Amino acid sequence: INTTIKSNDPKLTSIAVDRFDRCIDGKDAGHFIGENPYLKKLVVEGDSMEWDEQFTMTSYMLGRFCKGLAQNRSVEDLSISLCELSVGDASVTHPKVKKLQLFTIVRLAQFCQQNINLRSLKIDCCDLGDMSTRVLGMVLARKSNKSSLQRIDLFANEIGDVAAKELIQSLAGYVNLEDLSLGNNLVGTRGCIAVGNLLSSATMNLKQLNLRNNKIDDKGIAILTRAFADNVTLKEIDLGFNRDITPSGWQLFFKCLQNPSSSIEQLHIGSNNIPDEAVAALGNALANNTTLKALDFNMDHIHEQPTCVTAAGWQAFFACLHHSKSALQDVILRGCSINEEGLDIVANAFNTNSTLKMLDLSDNPQGHAAPWRRFFTACLLSPNSSLEGLFLCENFTEEADILMADMVDALADNKILEAIDLGENPSITDTGWSHFSRLLCNKSSIASIYDSNHTLNYLGPQRKPLDLDDCMNLNVHENKKEVAREKILRYHFRYGANIQEFLDMKLEVMPHVLSWLGRDCSWRGRENSGHTPLYELLRSMPPLFEPKNTAMAGTKRKRVMIGCHRTIKLKLDCA
Numbered sequence: 001i002n003t004t005i006k007s008n009d010p011k012l013t014s015i016a017v018d019r020f021d022r023c024i025d026g027k028d029a030g031h032f033i034g035e036n037p038y039l040k041k042l043v044v045e046g047d048s049m050e051w052d053e054q055f056t057m058t059s060y061m062l063g064r065f066c067k068g069l070a071q072n073r074s075v076e077d078l079s080i081s082l083c084e085l086s087v088g089d090a091s092v093t094h095p096k097v098k099k100l101q102l103f104t105i106v107r108l109a110q111f112c113q114q115n116i117n118l119r120s121l122k123i124d125c126c127d128l129g130d131m132s133t134r135v136l137g138m139v140l141a142r143k144s145n146k147s148s149l150q151r152i153d154l155f156a157n158e159i160g161d162v163a164a165k166e167l168i169q170s171l172a173g174y175v176n177l178e179d180l181s182l183g184n185n186l187v188g189t190r191g192c193i194a195v196g197n198l199l200s201s202a203t204m205n206l207k208q209l210n211l212r213n214n215k216i217d218d219k220g221i222a223i224l225t226r227a228f229a230d231n232v233t234l235k236e237i238d239l240g241f242n243r244d245i246t247p248s249g250w251q252l253f254f255k256c257l258q259n260p261s262s263s264i265e266q267l268h269i270g271s272n273n274i275p276d277e278a279v280a281a282l283g284n285a286l287a288n289n290t291t292l293k294a295l296d297f298n299m300d301h302i303h304e305q306p307t308c309v310t311a312a313g314w315q316a317f318f319a320c321l322h323h324s325k326s327a328l329q330d331v332i333l334r335g336c337s338i339n340e341e342g343l344d345i346v347a348n349a350f351n352t353n354s355t356l357k358m359l360d361l362s363d364n365p366q367g368h369a370a371p372w373r374r375f376f377t378a379c380l381l382s383p384n385s386s387l388e389g390l391f392l393c394e395n396f397t398e399e400a401d402i403l404m405a406d407m408v409d410a411l412a413d414n415k416i417l418e419a420i421d422l423g424e425n426p427s428i429t430d431t432g433w434s435h436f437s438r439l440l441c442n443k444s445s446i447a448s449i450y451d452s453n454h455t456l457n458y459l460g461p462q463r464k465p466l467d468l469d470d471c472m473n474l475n476v477h478e479n480k481k482e483v484a485r486e487k488i489l490r491y492h493f494r495y496g497a498n499i500q501e502f503l504d505m506k507l508e509v510m511p512h513v514l515s516w517l518g519r520d521c522s523w524r525g526r527e528n529s530g531h532t533p534l535y536e537l538l539r540s541m542p543p544l545f546e547p548k549n550t551a552m553a554g555t556k557r558k559r560v561m562i563g564c565h566r567t568i569k570l571k572l573d574c575a
Contacts, residue, residue, distance in 0.1 A: 014041040017065075027061075030068025033075075040076050042069075046083035063100045066107035073115050076148075079122040080108075086129040086158070105132045109139035116145040124155040130163035137163075141170035151179040153210075161188035161215065168194035175203050183212035183238065192220035196227035205233050212268065213241035218249035228264070229256040236266040240296070243273055250278040257285040257292060265291055270298035270332070276313035283317035286326060293329045300335030300363050311341035318345055321353040330358040334391070338364040340371040347378035354384045362393035362423065369399045373406045380410035380417065388416060393423030393460070400427035401435075408435040411453060418475075419458035433464050440471035443491045446501075454483040485516070489533065496536030503540055513537070 017029065033039060046062065062083055069075075085108070087101050105128075112121060128136070133154070143149075152171070159167070164187045171177060182191070195211070198204055216224075216239070228234065239245075245253075250272070256262060274282075274297075286292060309317075320326050338346065343366065350356070359379075366372060372395070379385060396403055411417065422428065436459060442448035457475035459468075470490075474483050492498055502513055517534040 008036055008038065010038045012036075013038055014043075015039065016043040016045070018045045027064035027068065030065035032068070033065075034068040034071030036072065037074050039072065039074050041079075042075050042077070043079045043081075044083060045081045060100055063104040063107065066104050066111070070107045070110040070114065072111065074117060075115060076117050077120040077122075078111075078118065079120075080124075080126060081122075082125050085123065085126040085132050087131040087135070101132075105135050109135050112136065113139040113143050117148055119148055120151040120153075121149065122151070122153040123157065124153060126157055128154065128157035128159060130160045133157070133159045133163040133167050137167040137170040140167075140174075146173045147176055149174055150176050152177065153179070153181040154185070155181050155210070156184035159185040159187070161186055161190045164191035165194040168198055171198060172201065173203070175205060177204070177206060179208040180206060181208075181210035182214070183210040185214055187211060187214040187216065187220075189217070189220045189223070192216060192223040196223045199227040199231045199234065206231075207233055208236045209234060210238040211242070212238045215244060216242040217244040218246055218252075221245050221249045221253050225253045225256050228253075228262075229259050230261075232261055232263050234263055236268075237264060238268040239272070240268045240298070241271045243271075245272060247273060247275050247278040250274050251281040254278070254281045254285045257282075257289050262289065262291055266294040266296075267292060268296040268298075270296050270300075270334075274309070276310055276316070279309050279313040280316035283320045286320040286328065287323045288325050289320075290325050290327050293327055295328060295330070296332045297336060298332045298334045298360075299337070308337050309342075311339065311345060314338065314342040314345045318349045321349040321356065326353070326355060329355055331356065332360040332391075333364070334360050335363040340366055343371045343375050344378075347375040350379045350382040350385050350387070352384060354386050357386055358389040358391075359387060360391035362391045362395065362421070365395050365397065369403050369406075372396070372403055376403075376407050376410040380407070380414050385414075386416060389419045389421075390417065391421040393421055393425075396422070396425060397427050400425060401429055401432035404428060404432035405435045408439045411439060411456070414453070415455050418455055420456065420460070421458065422460040422462065424460070424462050428462070430465060433468055437465060437468045437471065440468065440475065441487050441491055446488055446492055449488050449492060450484050452484075452487065454480040454487075485519075489517075493533040496532050499533060499536045499540055502533075502537050 015033075033042065044062075044065075085101065085105055087105055112118060154167075159182065164182060164185060168180075168182075168191060171180070191214070195209070199206060199209075211224075221239075221242075228237070239253075250269075257264065257267075286295075321328065333346075338361065343361075343364070346359075346361070379387065379390075407420075436456075439453050440456060442452050454475055457472045459472065471487065474486055477483050502510075505513065514534065514537075517537065
């Protein structure tokens with residue numbers, strides 16, 4: 001790796017180091033990176049190690065590496081993961097380790113301060129802790145050029161509330177900062193106050209904010225709500241897994257979505273305590289919201305029993321989809337314990353809604369097949385539906401093959417849905433998959449193939465029959481006329497079969513037939529499927545190629561046949 005970096009090849013703009021040990025000399029690697037003027041992206045991924053002599057050696061390598069890195073001025077994107085960068089951890093008693101950790105974070109901070117081209121800084125799962133975070137914050141506050149940094153990701157670093165506050169305060173003046181991630185830390189009320197002040201600054205342009213899995217409570221969410229209400233730049237917020245926020249806190253927060261100036265387009269609130277009354281407040285807010293496009297209500301990651309939303313709550317929420325102002329396009333309701341009545345409510349929303357494009361109902365199993373059958377009929381048959389993606393993982397365990405047949409029946413005239421994720425479901429047998437094979441390519445006739453579904457191209461990661469995979473790969477192509485043509489060639493005229501159907505056509509139609517068969521479609525990345533039937537068709541029409549001299553030798557006759565075939569192909573290619 002050192003030889004690669006040392007070469008200073010202008011084409012080498014990105015490099016990844018996956019560990020520091022005796023095989024990689026940290027000092028040399030850091031030195032060469034420090035002097036490299038072409039490197040734009042650097043990724044460092046360490047190993048999870050215990051406090052032992054081996055870890056001391058690894059920390060030593062990382063420290064020497066960061067010493068060289070501090071001299072670099074070309075790297076724009078720095079990502080460091082799984083490298084222990086904590087300073088002052090009480091569990092660390094080895095004096096040499098403590099010194100090495102302090103040395104490493106100081107050198108890393110110097111790099112951040114002095115590199116005027118740094119655009120993205122990612123330090124995740126490194127257990128920065130409070131002291132290292134303070135060092136980083138002090139350096140960022142003193143940085144002379146604050147216009148280049150656009151992204152800071154400090155996910156999962158055990159950053160406390162006070163240290164988080166100081167770090168966020170140090171970001172004042174970073175006018176081009178668009179993405180701030182402090183997820184999986186210990187941010188509380190003080191951190192929320194700092195975030196609120198940052199968002200209230202007229203010079204800030206923050207667009208993405210991740211505060212997932214922190215220590216935010218009702219007081220903290222109230223502070224954030226006031227800041228969100230007045231902010232016009234924020235596009236995406238992640239507040240998932242903040243279980244200290246009560247239903248009252250969520251009801252207050254959802255009111256900010258009613259603000260006409262709200263700019264929020266994506267909202268992640270999964271794995272929280274949001275019961276009926278809060279869900280109803282969310283639906284009421286979204287009824288007149290014209291900006292929110294994606295809502296993540298994923299409850300699949302809660303280890304304890306999640307708060308159950310009843311049918312009444314879903315009824316109040318999905319009322320927003322009946323409003324013409326609703327802008328919702330993507331909704332994730334994974335693991336929300338939606339019962340039979342709730343599923344009917346979800347399905348009924350498609351009667352009038354034409355904006356929803358993706359719906360995730362994974363891990364919401366029903367006791368029997370009837371609710372899903374009604375859902376397929378209402379959702380997939382609705383003329384108003386604009387649904388392009390449907391996620392149904394971990395839902396079908398019994399009567400799976402029968403439900404697949406019901407789903408296929410509902411999809412008979414659907415030309416919009418592109419993806420259905422059925423997950424890894426062993427309950428679906430070859431019989432169930434055969435229904436989809438027939439949907440995508442009904443091989444009974446040319447007309448039935450042409451009228452088959454040429455849109456659906458994904459059914460999940462599970463291994464499926466080869467012919468089904470083949471049809472889904474074809475359906476990815478945007479030109480559906482070419483998809484239909486290819487299916488007809490592959491499955492009706494395969495190996496030159498059914499050529500007689502061409503021979504029965506009128507002679508004036510034949511030029512169109514030849515053009516249709518010989519047309520090149522390079523998007524498939526394989527030989528034109530029309531060449532074999534074209535060849536068989538020409539062989540079946542000898543009068544077109546009989547030479548005038550009937551006494552011509554067999555060898556010469558063969559050359560003429562080949563020459564005519566090439567001439568026709570050349571004309572078709574030129575056309």
